[in-house]
Amino acid sequence: MEMVKIFDTTLRDGEQSPGASMTIEEKIKVAKQLEKLRVDIIEAGFAAASPGDFEAIHNIAKEVQTSTICSLARAVEKDIKAAGEAIAPAPLKRIHTFIATSPIHMEYKLKMTPDEVIKRAVDAVKYAKTFVDDVEFSCEDAGRSEMSFLKEIISAVIEAGAKTINIPDTVGYRFPTEMGAMIKELVDYFPKDVIFSVHCHNDLGLATANSLYSVLNGARQVECTINGLGERAGNAALEEIVMAIKVRRDLFEGIDTRINTKEIYPTSRLVASVTGIEPQPNKAIVGRNAFAHESGIHQDGVLKHKETYEIMSAEDIGLDVKDTIVLGKHSGRHALKKKLEQLGFTDISEEELNEIFMKFKKLADKKKEIYDEDILAIINEASDKTPKVYELISLQLSDCSDGMPSAAAKIKFEDKIYVDAAIGEGTIDAVFKVIDRISGINGRLMDYKVEAVTEGKDALAKVMVKVIFDENKPAVMGHGLSIDTMLASAKAYINALNNYIHMKDLLSKKISYKDSI
Numbered sequence: 001m002e003m004v005k006i007f008d009t010t011l012r013d014g015e016q017s018p019g020a021s022m023t024i025e026e027k028i029k030v031a032k033q034l035e036k037l038r039v040d041i042i043e044a045g046f047a048a049a050s051p052g053d054f055e056a057i058h059n060i061a062k063e064v065q066t067s068t069i070c071s072l073a074r075a076v077e078k079d080i081k082a083a084g085e086a087i088a089p090a091p092l093k094r095i096h097t098f099i100a101t102s103p104i105h106m107e108y109k110l111k112m113t114p115d116e117v118i119k120r121a122v123d124a125v126k127y128a129k130t131f132v133d134d135v136e137f138s139c140e141d142a143g144r145s146e147m148s149f150l151k152e153i154i155s156a157v158i159e160a161g162a163k164t165i166n167i168p169d170t171v172g173y174r175f176p177t178e179m180g181a182m183i184k185e186l187v188d189y190f191p192k193d194v195i196f197s198v199h200c201h202n203d204l205g206l207a208t209a210n211s212l213y214s215v216l217n218g219a220r221q222v223e224c225t226i227n228g229l230g231e232r233a234g235n236a237a238l239e240e241i242v243m244a245i246k247v248r249r250d251l252f253e254g255i256d257t258r259i260n261t262k263e264i265y266p267t268s269r270l271v272a273s274v275t276g277i278e279p280q281p282n283k284a285i286v287g288r289n290a291f292a293h294e295s296g297i298h299q300d301g302v303l304k305h306k307e308t309y310e311i312m313s314a315e316d317i318g319l320d321v322k323d324t325i326v327l328g329k330h331s332g333r334h335a336l337k338k339k340l341e342q343l344g345f346t347d348i349s350e351e352e353l354n355e356i357f358m359k360f361k362k363l364a365d366k367k368k369e370i371y372d373e374d375i376l377a378i379i380n381e382a383s384d385k386t387p388k389v390y391e392l393i394s395l396q397l398s399d400c401s402d403g404m405p406s407a408a409a410k411i412k413f414e415d416k417i418y419v420d421a422a423i424g425e426g427t428i429d430a431v432f433k434v435i436d437r438i439s440g441i442n443g444r445l446m447d448y449k450v451e452a453v454t455e456g457k458d459a460l461a462k463v464m465v466k467v468i469f470d471e472n473k474p475a476v477m478g479h480g481l482s483i484d485t486m487l488a489s490a491k492a493y494i495n496a497l498n499n500y501i502h503m504k505d506l507l508s509k510k511i512s513y514k515d516s517i
Helices: 024-036 051-063 077-086 103-110 114-128 147-160 176-189 207-216 238-247 261-275 296-304 333-342 350-364 372-382 427-439 485-508 512-516
Strands: 005-008 041-045 068-074 093-100 135-140 164-169 195-200 221-224 390-398 406-413 416-423 444-452 461-468 476-482
Touching: 005 195, 005 238, 024 041, 024 051, 024 261, 041 051, 051 068, 051 077, 068 077, 068 114, 077 093, 077 114, 093 103, 093 114, 093 164, 103 114, 114 135, 114 147, 135 147, 147 164, 147 176, 164 176, 164 207, 164 221, 176 195, 176 207, 195 207, 207 221, 207 238, 221 238, 238 261, 261 372, 333 350, 333 372, 350 372, 372 476, 390 427, 390 485, 406 427, 406 485, 416 427, 427 485, 444 485, 461 485, 476 485
Parallel strands: 005 041, 005 221, 041 068, 068 093, 093 135, 135 164, 164 195, 195 221
Antiparallel strands: 390 406, 406 416, 444 461, 461 476
């Protein structure tokens, strides 16, 4: 059996989806779930991008034992040094360095000649080898590169010590037959011990198809993300690639992955909860409707024999469609713990269970029925380990059609309670202004998104905000959860404020990353 390595880049390329930024603690949580999923390589971030990215990779490298931890690095010494230091604690580690190889990128972006690009690539691989034995090299925009140049630069980096060669369709330009042909030509040309990888973007909706055609033609690593997250239209979706190989054994004879498919659905839900980006309902494998049948003909067929309309089982991906536990205000800790286990959370500590149970009970007093999505949202909120410098105690609002919206808040800071009020252009504006007044830190709202966690008038509201508190520093994300949308908005803004303060603390630390820039 030939194994296809699954290289997950949810924490790096996936996080580049607008609005998908994660805190360090959230990244660690996702990384540990990816390890449970049995992902071969976790690209934990881009170490040189920021102190936060460096620290996240460094902490993940300490936590994860059975998956290789990888950091991306441009073909630049300072990037490679930061990557090497960030992944140093990992038992299994890799540096993934890259440079563009297409004529358009070399001429207009790099402003380098092909010979200069080859030299830079070789130097980068040799320097990366001083930190790790496992070095991957990517030909950025390989999909629009000339084959003769690809062969030349790949030969040079293999000689320099690269063990995995990645062929990215960076702008999602290629068709499946073209990607397959490229991979076949390269696999046939180079020694059999070289692993060829693909990293396909979804600009034309072909990322998964391009990845699968590449596997059929000899690629033995696929770079992908949970739920297909990623830059622009996203990346090839891990769940689609893995399940296609599993379901179509007739085409992928003798080929497999080491993925534990029963962890696919729990991983999808965790990533959706952490990033705030839900897969569309008709998303293959993990969408809400992926195993739903509304047509009478389909329902009749499925009731008679499931395989009439289902080519895979919901249980295969860890979705328990026969779940009979219904949670409500009379449910106890045991029922909640059983539900958490069914959702894939088997290593919850007693302290975490107590906090989740407390939040669950408060919600159950306000809702008739608690859905899985509610539980996942509560878990995400309860597991946020960002230091709570500011904590919302209470919120009071006043508004009418021709009046002046106002908000009054009680906020805890350093064990003292502060009370203030503010008038705004609207209720949300008033809420954010009163938080600014109490904290003395003014924020500029860049993005605001609210969505219902489930259906119904009593659905939890999940609010995401992106705020700039310092024009010289990047925007920070904040998440809030409540049945009351205004309260959820206030929680999200305070969460963003706490994340900003935490980020400032990181920036003030003298960590090794600073020595590399």
